[in-house]
Amino acid sequence: MMPQTVIFTTLLVASLLFFCWSVYRRFSLVYFGQPEDRLDQPARRLSEMFLYAFGQLRVLRKPFGLNHFVIFWSFVILALANGEFLVNGVFPSVSLALLPEGVHRVLLFAFDVVSLLTLFAIAFSFIRRLVVKPPYLDSLYVKGRSPEAFAILSFIALLMLAYFGLHGALIALQTEGNSSAMPVSSLVGAWLGQHPSLIPTVYLVSWWVHAFVLFAFICFLPHSKHMHILTAIPNCYFGALTWPATQPREKFEKGAVYGVGAVERFTWKDLFDSFSCTECGRCQAACPATNTGKALNPRQVVHAIKTNLMENSHALREGRSGTLPLIGDEGEGTNTEEAIWACTTCGACIEACPVLIEQMPKIVKMRRHLVETESRFPEELLNLFENMEQRSNPWGIAPGERAKWVSTLPVQPFVAGETEYLLYVGCAGSFDSRAKQVTVALATVLNAAGISWGILGKDEKCCGDSLRRLGNEYLFEKMALENVEIFRERGVTKVITLCPHCLTTLKNDYRQYGLELEVVHQSELIAELIRSGRIKLDRKDDSLGRIAYHDPCYLGRHNDIFDAPRTLVEAATGTAAVEAERHGRNSFCCGAGGGRMWMEEFTGERVNHARVDELLAQKPDTICVACPYCMTMVEDGLKDKGAGQVRVKDVVEVLAEGLLRKNA
Amino acid sequence: MLVVVCVKQVPDTTQVQIDPVTNTLIREGVPFIVNPYDTHAVEQALRFKDRFGCRVAAISMGPPNAEATLRKALAQGVDRAVLLSDRTFGGADTLATSKVLAAAIEKLAQEEEVGVVICGKQTIDGDTAQVGPGIATRLHFSQLTLVDRVDELDLSAKKIRVSRKLEGRHEHVEAPLPVLLTVVRELNRPRYPTVAMRLESADAQVEVWDNKVLQLDANGIGLKGSPTWVSRIFSPERAKGEMLGDGVHDPEGAAQLLIDKMLEKDLLAL
Structure with a gap:
């Protein structure tokens, strides 16, 4: 085995193990939520999932959503190219070249064009965050221009650049027989052909950059808002089949708990919602409370649930309630009472969410806790x-x-x-x-x-x-x-x-x-x-x-x-x-x-x-x-x-x- | 120490009409509510409980269905509820009523020392404001009416300092315990029962004491013991309204006039 293969395989296995551990640590928290049936009518759920996750129906409602549509579908298509790269790194003899030539050529063409499209889309994303700066990108604890956001965009750009570097070098080395199917890589190859001394370096650097960015992605993914690429699709599957115009009934009996006063009182779907938030800010852009300067911001509510769950995870795993309050003073991971009472239950947040998160019902659940358990509410309501x-x-x-x-x-x-x-x-x-x-x-x-x-x-x-x-x-x-x-x-x-x-x-x-x-x-x-x-x-x-x-x-x-x-x-x-x-x-x-x-x-x-x-x-x-x-x-x-x-x-x-x- | 709070079930007077022929209240179909002032009395008692850990008993004289009023007090957190109900208590005026309530408080005091009795300033059906003072007189308690703030309750020195809301002024007074307070709405904001408390109170015991328990002379209570009798009851003619300003110019001036008038008539508080 070549040393390169050994290093690659070791890093890949380590990244995958870390990924699995991280995903387990996070998603196992969802099990602390209360039961809720979101598995009925699988056929309808599948169609919703295709419509909203793969069809990006809600994403496309805003003009800039097209950019995300391009990145999403590029990701899906390039998943094949990246999969090939990872498998090929471990088993150098296995590659898509084993497929019939016609199919392989179509794929190579697709990868090439899609990678270029992605580069453009990433450039637009940078411009949007740095120049256009729509106001709804930022909220108190979620920042559109966070290092995390730029890291993710840079990762994707690097991946695309490395792809072209790698395939350009292969074309320049004339080891790639299908160069005619790869217009962009061919251009890079042609340029490298004029600078032959650079070819080995470009090849080696591109290969390792490609590898490292993939590993970094795998490790970073479950710890960032980019986790939505794992959760958004199932979240659309689990989404409410009927518009949540009503609230579920409660059982009134001695010893029962009413509403949600601690994060584990939410249902598993509420918790899963919080992991699915892409932090796009569309709910906050639509919210009448946020728009008029109230304490409420639906994105913050969802973010607070995620933060609260993670902060309290240690206690929850030990069977205790967490120490960070779900409802309390201003702070990350906590909702203020003022925010909870600011909601008009208009549902604009639910309507805006591209991944079918139900923000408003979570607020009503917390109101139930305040009224029924704490007896705390604005004076006028008495x-x-x-x-x-x-x-x-x-x-x-x-x-x-x-x-x-x-x-x-x-x-x-x-x-x-x-x-x-x-x-x-x-x-x-x-x-x-x-x-x-x-x-x-x-x-x-x-x-x-x-x-x-x-x-x-x-x-x-x-x-x-x-x-x-x-x-x-x-x-x-x-x-x-x-x-x-x-x-x-x-x-x-x-x-x-x-x-x-x-x-x-x-x-x-x-x-x-x-x-x-x-x-x-x-x-x-x-x-x-x-x-x-x-x-x-x-x-x-x-x-x-x-x-x-x-x-x-x-x-x-x-x-x-x-x-x-x-x-x-x-x-x-x-x-x-x-x-x-x-x-x-x-x-x-x-x-x-x-x-x-x-x-x-x-x-x-x-x-x-x-x-x-x-x-x-x-x-x-x-x-x-x-x-x-x-x-x-x-x-x-x-x-x-x-x-x-x-x-x-x-x-x-x-x-x-x-x-x-x-x-x- | 025991705090006793007196509550009354009253017809929702916003819904009561007077039968012009018989001169009596048409009570049919009119829902009963807790006398609004009494809800503030209950709240004050519960604040003493929260602060000093004393026990609170709510008492009410009325027909068996007045139990609902006591249950509401239980839902808010009182420890004990006693309904004083007996046919011989019926038809009582304020004098006869205060005798029965005073006797019940004396009976409670045999088990535990009563330090404070709290009543609403008046009921919205009778509007006499006589029962509270009547109880205090019979029990020989200090009597502080129209309380809108409790400044201090000193259990070791056995005294209380309060503010009384009088027309156009406040009076700060101190009295030794035991004391009877009658309270106004400005005193506090009654707590809203939690669901848990409501469910608890639904099964809680409301004690019923009849005259076998209180052993009062039947001639001194109820209709027989009531020297007051109602000769006529009627809705007063509504006084004609008054136009402030000319209805066209200077709306701010007219609004100011209205506010001044309302303050003067004690319809608004600053």
Whole structure:
């Protein structure tokens, strides 16, 4: 055996052993997580994996994602070349040349071109980090311009350069019979042909650089953020098959632990998520809290879980809880309470993540711990919790006043068998003076279309949405059980909701209690009535001027209803609504979701101000919403911004006004 | 030392209407809540427990369903809950009520010395603010009403120093133990029960004492022992509102006027 082979083999074996040990040390930590079934429906999971991991679907949503796409696929293709190099280093007689010549030539051509593409992609990556510097690359503990990031980029570049050096030298030595299949290496070979004295040195240096960079990669990989190349693909396989619009139930029994107060209380998938984070910063770029200067940064939350798990790994292996708190004072590996309460549960982070990490549900899990175990939460929430428990509405208004909005028009109670739809008015639609106008508008439209509907009146209770998103699962469960009982008793099967929060709770959350309702948001039902011709508007109304539509998170992102509200606007006005810069799936929260509606906003810019600015950039005369929370937030934002001349309307109000004008 | 806190179950008065014919409260379908002031009393008792390790007992006089109110106190962390319930206690005015509560506290004191009794400043149904002082008088305890801050409780010197919230001013006073405090909302922020405490309290024992236990003269308690009787109950006519400013100009000035008015009427605190 040649000494080169001996040294190579020894280093390779050592690197592989170190790699295996490192991977074991890290991934075995995932087993400290709680059980969670993420193995069902393998066929669907495989297709998701191909779509998101190999297809890089989410990566490509940002223009620069193309660069990553190139690097990813180069990696996949070059894995074959690098594999050959490693095997060949141990067994010099084994190489891809053993393959049929045609196949070998195609591979060599691919390797050559792909390596060049990768070099360009790496150059762009350097430029992006050093010159363009998008703001979301950095956060408090994760830096886009870290030595680690540059080390990884340099490794890849070196690998490509070594590849060309090695193959150029072989071509110059005329030992490579397939040089015609390798255009880039041939150029290097031609240059070396003019400097023959350099050939042996270039060959030797390239070979060893190639070898050492590969070994370094193998060793470094499990200890860096580059580990995502191992975890991202399985993470896409284990990703949530349905959008996580709801939270899992908890079991309330003596001695049980509620929520997540220590890292091992997360599920194994939560922990695996933290190892899959590529630190790309897209979640933080999308997050309304981060964007307005709050303590929360979804990337930091995921990073903190990883850091916390590793810091506490020693204790966990000994069966103890770690000493670094998961929730506590500012510091790496810890989440502050301020950050945990800043989340609007809008889900923009989940939508943005290229490797299907679910950031928001982790925050709700920590809220559960704070509320249910520690009884620690922002002061304002005490009133909310008491009002919900005692009067079943967030304002603490007497439940008897729930049906007061009907005073202006005749409304029938819901009777099973006679009434088709239950109109679940919701707390805002019942008590909030502005939202009550929307309820009346909705009732007018339903009557005009001849829909059979009724209400529960003072027997209606709050759905409990805010409680669940705020982590007060105990109280939510109590209210959910009451509501499920009422719906069953009254024989309710089809429900119209005014509010997207009621919609999501009745539709997605109550399913966990065995209640399968057919729940539609008013905009969905009305859009369908327009399509089927049951609502006709002949005269188009342009009195509202230029209309901008704001997507409510719980209607759009959480429940996939994007077109229906737009249909209403277009049907009533004859013109499509203009879009804010961030709209549809990427819409930006109004600031009221996740129970933030009931909390003060002390830090940074107000979320509703940021959103209103964005909407005002479209120069609208009217802003349309489809959610009572958004209504309040946008109206308040406009007042604060001195833009009171811009009106805010629910889409159903626009339609109702159109109908009234038609009948006038 | 034992701290006794008196709580009452009251109808949620925001939901109570008066029957114009019978002049009585329409209680049907109206949910019961813990008298809001009493939740602050419970919190103060629990703070003494946290600080000094003393035991806390919650007592309530009322019908059997008032147990829910005591269970809530148990969920917040009181050690013992006693419901004073007997048909003969029913229909009591503030005098008869304070007799029963005082007797119960005396009975508790036979087992463990009672250092502090805490009540809410008043209940939101009766609004008399007489029961707390009535108990103190009967027990010969020092009486500190309208407490909005406890500055010091010195168990060895057996004295307490508090701040009392009076109209437009505060009074800092000291009294020897045993003492009865009635408290206002500004005193503290009641704790929210953890799930574990709620589950614990669901199975916890609420003791029920009837008059066989207290052995009070039946003529001095309940309806018979109540010299007060209600001749009429009605919703007062709502006074006409007042326009501040002209509704068009100088909104800041109008807002300032409104704030001043509210401060003056003690509807706002600075």
